[in-house]
Amino acid sequence: MALHRAKETPADDPYADVFASPMSAHVLPKHRMPDEHAPPEVVYALLLDGNAAQNLATFCTTWSEDQVHRLMNECVDKNMIDKDEYPQTAEIEARCVSVLADLWHAPSSGGGSSDGDDEGSGGGGVGPRGAVGCSTTGSSEAAMLGGLALKWRWRARRQARGEPVDRPNIVAGPVQVCWEKFPRYFDVELRQVPLEPGATGLRAEQVAAYVDENTSGVVAILGVTFTCAYEPVAEIAAALDRIEAERGWDVPIHVDPASGGFVAPFLHPDLVWDFRLDRVASINASGHKYGLAPLGVGWALWRDADALPAELVFQVDYLGGNVPTFALNFSRPGGEVIAQYYAFLRLGRAGYRRVQQACADSARYLAGQVRQMCPFTLLYDGEGALPAVSYTLTDPRGAGFNLYDLSDQLRMRGWQVPAYPLPADRHETVIHRVLVRHGVGRDEIALLADYLRWALRRLTRGAPTDAERNRLPPLSGATWDGPGRAVVGRVRGPW
Ligand SMILES: Cc1ncc(COP(=O)(O)O)c(C=O)c1O
The missing domain is CATH 3.90.1150.160 (Aspartate Aminotransferase, domain 1)
Structure with missing residues (x-):
């Protein structure tokens, strides 16, 4: 039957309907590349899947304006890592870092305007507020980078005092799997605080029982994956202040507002959870969730250059310039970052608030x-x-x-x-x-x-x-x- 149809519609018939083409008469190969090429419009039509609009399980962007599709399309050949070749893309990444530093109240570097409105940031990852940061493929990569910086800083502090550095831990409540991956991949103990009856996330009073001198940081989540609740970052910071006063352990906080980082600033502006708290060393967020960018972009920010150990930042010089990079991967499309900046410009604060x-x-x-x-x-x-x-x-x-x-x-x-x-x-x-x-x-x-x-x-x-x-x-x-x-x-x- 299939062969008969294939004969009726010759492979080189340029007018064949997609669903009457020879390829559509077969189950598509699952395990082996086909021997021959096929018309692109036929392959395109046969591959697309699903209805994202009814997917109420995902935090991620499932709808974008036409202009975003066009930008993504036009950036398909731009490699985010080639910062020297695509300086405007690099500049836009740096501007996004500045926008987020501003949104999350990073302390001013004391230099430029903290309004961060009209000056280019020079293509680096440092904005007028002094925060440093970078784009990533999503919150997971950003969380790994945040966790690594915590581990490196903990180790440096301990080494400086001649203390052992073989058993770092990280303390967190109910976490998304990225916070289970990070400790396993990077040899850190995860001290997971159980969810108490009636609770929707980590409670500040639970922290003291899990923190010790080997704690590299506490992760607080704004928008717990399971319950969508905000963990009380300010109360957790206050609990850690008490621990420092009593035990001398200075434990930083990494906030994971994968979704909440783009919700709280607009809907809950009085909630203090970000760099306004001195103890918050770093923040990750998913641009591709409530950040309204298409899939494939996250952000990692540190409150200042001291919070990001220099040893973690590589200077890459073989792409035509000397470019700093802190990332787990290397090549990555530039479109998502451009689309993030598009969303910032297109919607502004008022637009984000309305959405x-x-x-x-x-x-x-x-x-x-x-x-x-x-x-x-x-x-x-x-x-x-x-x-x-x-x-x-x-x-x-x-x-x-x-x-x-x-x-x-x-x-x-x-x-x-x-x-x-x-x-x-x-x-x-x-x-x-x-x-x-x-x-x-x-x-x-x-x-x-x-x-x-x-x-x-x-x-x-x-x-x-x-x-x-x-x-x-x-x-x-x-x-x-x-x-x-x-x-x-x-x-x-x-x-
Ligand atoms: C709290 C939290 N952190 C991190 C992640 C991972 O984010 P991404 O999918 O951007 O890697 C998620 C994903 O749902 C999340 O809910």
């Missing part, structure tokens, strides 16, 4: 809907931290279904809402988490609430009768307006 506020308002709307659905207990209602909602089953044993079942039901209609257990000591509690991001509108959230009700009904009372089916709300789903281009529509579909 994040719209997301937070929709999250609270969803929380209101969930509150009315009897099987659930709301854990986080979208107020005070990330634009998100999380909930659990009030009576997991008596409900007759679990949240994994509910996720499966929602998935039948395209919605991706993850169910997962809380970390270690709270493992028995399974939650649903919905992230409301740029590009997820109120109407979609209202549809999601409809489908939550629909799914609950199915799980508790079985499939609807034909008569009931006609009374149920129209279904959302992806309709396809072309290969790989998903649009969310109200589609009445089979149940």
Whole structure:
């Protein structure tokens, strides 16, 4: 059959419809490169996947303006590391570092304007505020760099006093996997503080029991991956101040606001969590999450040059200039950084505030809907931290279904809402988490609430009768307006 179709549509027929082309008549090779080349538009059409708009599991950007797509496209050949060859890209990276240093209240270097508004920063990683920093592929790489700087500084302090340096540790609450990777990859002990009942993250009063003279730093998270809550950075800093006064251990904080770094400055400007706290040595964030840049960019910043040990920064001179680099990888596309700067210029502070506020308002709307659905207990209602909602089953044993079942039901209609257990000591509690991001509108959230009700009904009372089916709300789903281009529509579909 497939061969017959292939003969009907010769491989060199330039007018063949994509889905009538010889390649589309075969299952694509999975384990071996094909022997022959294929027309690019056919390969393109056959590869694209999924509907990111209904993916409420991810923190990451799933919608970008057309101009961002164009910028990404036009930067596809620019290597971020070739700073000498693409000085404007390097300059833009440095400007982004300055913008973030300003947003996160890095101390002024005492030199230039701390408003950081109109002067170029000279292409380096140092802005007028004196903070140093760089772009990365995401928060994970930025977290590794932050963790390494902590380890190096701890070691230097200990070596200077002639103390042993073989057992560094890092203290953190419930962490994203990058903070489990860092200690394992770089030979640091992870002292993970358990999540207390009723808590949504690390509590300041827990810290003292885990910190000692070998603690290179404490990680505080603004937007805990599991619960979306902000950990109390200022209170943790105060606890560490007390520890220093009593025991003499000067333990710095690395803040991981992978998402919150772009939410708190706009929605919670009075919350003190950043370089305003002397103890905060470094911060990482994901530009590609609530930073509104497309996938592939994160940021690592240190409050000043002293917080980033010089031995970690390599001077690379074979690309035509002498360029400092602190990164785990080398080559990387320049588009994401350009797109980050585009977002800063395009939206400004007011634009970011409006986008994040719209997301937070929709999250609270969803929380209101969930509150009315009897099987659930709301854990986080979208107020005070990330634009998100999380909930659990009030009576997991008596409900007759679990949240994994509910996720499966929602998935039948395209919605991706993850169910997962809380970390270690709270493992028995399974939650649903919905992230409301740029590009997820109120109407979609209202549809999601409809489908939550629909799914609950199915799980508790079985499939609807034909008569009931006609009374149920129209279904959302992806309709396809072309290969790989998903649009969310109200589609009445089979149940
Ligand atoms: C708190 C936190 N830190 C770090 C990361 C890793 O971020 P990235 O995906 O940008 O590497 C995540 C990802 O969700 C996160 O939630």
